Amino acid sequence: MKRLRKYITFFSMRVRCELQYRTAALAGIATQFCWGFMYILLYHAFRRTDPSAYPMTEDQTATYIWLQQAFLAMFASWSMENDLIAQIKDGTVAYELCRPMSLYPMWFAKCMASRLSRALLRFLPILLITGFLPDGYRMVLPPSPLHFLAFFVSLVLAFLLMVALLMPAHIAVFFLLNESGIRSIFANLVDFCSGSLVPLPLLPAGLQTVLSYTPFLYLQNTPYLIYSGYVPLSAAPRYILIQCIWLCILVPLGAWMMKKGLSRVVIQGG
Amino acid sequence: MIYVKELCKTFRVARRDGGMKNTLKSFFHREYTEIHALDHLNFTIGEGEMVGYIGPNGAGKSSTVKVLSGILVPDSGICTVGGRVPWKERTAHVAQIGVVFGQRSQLWWDVPVIDTFTLLRDIYSVPETIYRRNLDELTEMLGLSQLLRTPTRQLSLGQRMRCEIAASLIHDPKILFLDEPTIGLDAVSKIAVRDFIKARNRERGTTVILTTHDMQDIEALTERILLIGRGRILRDGSLDALKREYMTERHMTVLCAGLDADTLSLPAGMTLSESHPDRAVFSLDTTVLPVSDAIAAVSAQTDIYDLSVENPSLDTLITHLYKEYEVG
Numbered sequence: 001m002k003r004l005r006k007y008i009t010f011f012s013m014r015v016r017c018e019l020q021y022r023t024a025a026l027a028g029i030a031t032q033f034c035w036g037f038m039y040i041l042l043y044h045a046f047r048r049t050d051p052s053a054y055p056m057t058e059d060q061t062a063t064y065i066w067l068q069q070a071f072l073a074m075f076a077s078w079s080m081e082n083d084l085i086a087q088i089k090d091g092t093v094a095y096e097l098c099r100p101m102s103l104y105p106m107w108f109a110k111c112m113a114s115r116l117s118r119a120l121l122r123f124l125p126i127l128l129i130t131g132f133l134p135d136g137y138r139m140v141l142p143p144s145p146l147h148f149l150a151f152f153v154s155l156v157l158a159f160l161l162m163v164a165l166l167m168p169a170h171i172a173v174f175f176l177l178n179e180s181g182i183r184s185i186f187a188n189l190v191d192f193c194s195g196s197l198v199p200l201p202l203l204p205a206g207l208q209t210v211l212s213y214t215p216f217l218y219l220q221n222t223p224y225l226i227y228s229g230y231v232p233l234s235a236a237p238r239y240i241l242i243q244c245i246w247l248c249i250l251v252p253l254g255a256w257m258m259k260k261g262l263s264r265v266v267i268q269g270g
Numbered sequence: 271m272i273y274v275k276e277l278c279k280t281f282r283v284a285r286r287d288g289g290m291k292n293t294l295k296s297f298f299h300r301e302y303t304e305i306h307a308l309d310h311l312n313f314t315i316g317e318g319e320m321v322g323y324i325g326p327n328g329a330g331k332s333s334t335v336k337v338l339s340g341i342l343v344p345d346s347g348i349c350t351v352g353g354r355v356p357w358k359e360r361t362a363h364v365a366q367i368g369v370v371f372g373q374r375s376q377l378w379w380d381v382p383v384i385d386t387f388t389l390l391r392d393i394y395s396v397p398e399t400i401y402r403r404n405l406d407e408l409t410e411m412l413g414l415s416q417l418l419r420t421p422t423r424q425l426s427l428g429q430r431m432r433c434e435i436a437a438s439l440i441h442d443p444k445i446l447f448l449d450e451p452t453i454g455l456d457a458v459s460k461i462a463v464r465d466f467i468k469a470r471n472r473e474r475g476t477t478v479i480l481t482t483h484d485m486q487d488i489e490a491l492t493e494r495i496l497l498i499g500r501g502r503i504l505r506d507g508s509l510d511a512l513k514r515e516y517m518t519e520r521h522m523t524v525l526c527a528g529l530d531a532d533t534l535s536l537p538a539g540m541t542l543s544e545s546h547p548d549r550a551v552f553s554l555d556t557t558v559l560p561v562s563d564a565i566a567a568v569s570a571q572t573d574i575y576d577l578s579v580e581n582p583s584l585d586t587l588i589t590h591l592y593k594e595y596e597v598g
Contacts, residue, residue, distance in 0.1 A: 006392040013389055017380045095376040097341045099393050100365040263343055 006101065007109045014113035018121070025121040032069040032126055039065045040137055043199075055201040058136045060228040064199050066139040067224045070126040073118035074159050075220045077190035078183065081111055084170055085179045103262065104255040107170065111163045143229045150236040155223040157243040162219055164247060165190065167254035174261040195221035201230065215246040271445070271477055272315040272338065277347035278501075279308040279333055307333040308344060309501030317444075318475040320468075322492035322509070324482065326592055330501040331481040335447050338479070339369050352444065365394060368443035370434055372450035377422040383433045384418040387440055394441035401440065408436040411466050428459030435463060439470070445477045446470070452484050464490045485584035497591060504595045516587050520554040520561060524568055525576040534571065540564050554579075 043061045047054040056064070073079075084107060087093040096103060130139035142148045169186045173179045191197045193216030200208060200221045211217045222239050225231040231239065285303050286296040307330045315321055325331050336342035337349055340356035340363050349356065354363045377386045391401045409415050412432040417425060425433065435451060448467070452460045468491060470476050480491060488495065488509065495512060497505035505512070521543075531545045539558030544551035554564050561579055568574060 006389070006395075009389050009392040013378060013381060013385055016385065017378065020380055090374070092371075092374045092376075094336065094339075094341050094371060095369070095374060097360075098339055098364050098367070098369045100361045101393060102361070 007105070010106070010109050011113040011116075014110065015117040015120070018114065018117035022121075025118070028073070028118070028122050029125050032072055032122065033129075036065050036069040036126075036130070037137070043202075044136065046202075056199070056228075056230060059138070059140045060230055061199070062130075062133075062137050063139050063228045064224045064230075066126065066130045067227060068196060068220060070123040070130075071119055071155070071220065073122060074115050075162050075194070075196060076115070077162075077194070077196065078187035079115075080166065080170060080179060080183055081107070081114060084110065085173050088173050089177065097262070102255075102258075104167070104258045107258075108163055108167060108254075111166055111170070112159070115159075115163070140228075142227050144233070147227060147229060147233055150233060150240070151223050151227040154226050154236065154240050154243065155220075157240060157247065158219050158223050161215055161243055161246055161250065164250035164254060165215060165219075167250075168257055171254065171257045171261050190216060190219070193217070194219040195224075201225070215250065218243045218246055271317040271319075271352060272313075272479075273348070273350045274311055274313050274334075274338075275348040277308050277311040277334075277337065277344050277349055278306070279337065279342065279344045281305045281307055306501045308337070308347075311347070311498075311501060311503060313496055313503050313506060315477065315479065317477055318471070319494065320471045320478040320480070320492050322480050322482065322488040322495045323498065324488060324495060324588065325498035325504075327483075329498045331498060332449060333501075334498070335369075335449050335479070335481060339367055339447055340364055365441070366443055367445045367447060368438035368441070369447045370438045370449060370451050372431070372448070372453040375422070375430065375434065376437055377430065377433055379423050380421060382419050382421050383414075383425070383437075386422070386437060387418070390437055390440045396441050400442070404440055404442065408439060411469065412436050412462065428455050431455060431459065431463065435466065442474075443476065445479070448478065448480045448482075450482050450484075451480070452482065452487055460484075460486070467491060485588060489584055497595070499592070499595050505591070512587065512591070513581075516590055517581055518555055518557045519582055520556055521580045521582070522552045522554055522561070522564060522568075523578050523580070524550050524552070524574055526550065526568070527573040527575070529572050537563065537567050540567065 040062050043054075043065070044058065047058065047061070068075075084093075087096065096106065099106070127139060130137075133139070142151060166186075169179075169182050172182050176182060193211055193214060194200075195217075200211065200217065203211075208217075218239065222231070222243065226233075226236050226239065281304070282302045283305055284296070284300045286292045286301065309330075311330070311334065323331055323334070333342060337344050338351055338356060340360040343357045351363060352366055356363045377383055378389070387405065390396075391398075396404070409418065412435065414432060414436060417429050417433055420429075422430065422433070431451065435448075438446065446467075451467075452463055455463065464487065467478060467480075471478050478491070480487065482488060493508055493510075495505065495507060495509050496503055525548060528547060529545065529550050531542060534542065536542065536552075537559055539555040541553050542550060543553045550568075552564065552568070554561060565574075565577065
């Protein structure tokens with residue numbers, strides 16, 4: 001517990017920082033409503049053209065989109081921790097290195113905290129309001145409480161997985177000294193492969209098979225499909241297990257990269 | 271406490287001339303220059319010592335501090351701090367040290383200063399009672415009571431620096447590294463910071479290593495000076511000894527009834543450097559001529575109304591030193 005305490009303090013600091021930006025949260029909610037409606041209209045148009053070729057129901061589609069919008073901040077692939085990157089670039093990371101804790105868990109906590117705090121301000125209003133929209137646009141309840149439980153577990157794991165994937169992208173800045181390249185590669189790759197650009201069930205079957213061998217399929221796509229019942233409850237444990245396996249691979253990998261990075265890092269500037 | 275032997279660190283720097291042609295050329299072929307930031311560095315520092323670490327820009331001061339604080343891994347050589355190798359046992363090592371980088375900030379920008387302190391308390395696992403005691407003491411000595419509740423972004427530089435120093439001491443470090451702690455501060459803040467550092471060293475026996483370009487810092491704080499240039503220690507000794515050796519020249523300004531430069535007879539070691547109708551400035555070499563003899567020589571020839579004797583500034587001394595060692 002004692003060891004955890006610093007992470008908890010860290011986390012609450014980050015939330016407090018984020019809470020100062022109320023306007024940003026309101027603006028974010030508004031944007032996400034607009035995007036959500038646009039997406040739903042788009043997919044409904046697809047579906048009405050040829051319902052037999054469309055894999056999801058209207059309810060499932062709307063629910064997928066709203067969940068995606070509600071938890072956007074947690075899975076936003078384009079948003080990197082700007083203060084971490086600034087620290088590397090201007091050398092303030094020297095201070096972080098003078099702390100008696102490992103940098104990997106500290107950065108992991110920081111990344112989690114800023115994403116979670118942004119999501120905490122946004123997700124409730126979106127989920128509440130979209131629950132009262134007309135048919136076809138409404139966010140529906142999961143088929144059973146068990147579905148919800150499986151969704152929740154999988155959401156937590158998907159979030160950890162997302163952060164574990166982000167870590168190497170941040171660590172790479174130690175070597176590259178500029179994040180813009182890695183940011184755009186990472187964002188596009190993750191967005192496309194994890195279903196935040198197009199829901200994964202809409203992709204060709206072959207591509208979905210390929211993606212099932214990558215961690216990307218097990219990001220936000222997995223909990224959302226479990227929630228809506230598109231992935232049957234019986235298959236949920238298998239998905240959750242795979243999420244755990246990917247975490248066990250990516251976290252040590254990131255920590256190792258960090259160690260390598262630090263052993264040859266040069267703190268920038270005087 | 272601190273033991274450094276034959277420490278080396280080399281950086282590779284890509285260099286090219288300006289202009290498009292050279293930029294394109296460097297795309298295919300880069301020329302690297304090796305910079306020996308630390309070149310067989312040797313020194314030891316005892317417990318409770320307060321040492322001024324000086325040298326021109328780019329001499330290797332910051333690199334040394336980075337190695338000592340476990341951030342930078344040297345290429346070769348031995349370095350132990352409190353029996354530990356900083357970069358090998360980083361976590362255990364940094365719990366014992368406090369660092370202030372004058373040009374960077376460790377305080378969280380958006381939240382009140384006290385929030386950063388609380389975070390540091392938890393990061394260093396400082397027990398609550400000790401944290402309270404340290405915080406009260408630091409608050410009183412550095413005059414932080416109003417500042418703690420202010421967001422960092424709204425502090426002035428002097429206020430922020432006082433908070434930065436306090437932040438580095440929350441966990442009772444045995445060694446304090448100060449990298450230009452008074453840079454950009456006004457006179458009042460500088461003196462407050464110096465007094466505090468001095469008191470801390472005296473009362474807690476904290477070992478202090480201070481790098482600075484501000485010679486008043488050195489004069490006010492340290493007995494011992496390490497002069498570094500081109501990655502080597504050029505001089506290790508007390509400030510007084512340096513002064514005795516290099517500051518042998520005095521300027522004596524005399525306000526008097528009138529002096530005739532042509533008929534003036536001066537003893538050896540004394541020259542007239544400026545002459546005005548009612549004022550004259552002499553240069554004295556104190557190794558040859560005691561100041562009292564110089565005064566006697568002048569007063570024998572005219573009536574002195576007022577007189578002042580000045581040391582050349584410490585900055586002059588340092589410039590002299592840098593020149594002598596051909597650094598800077």
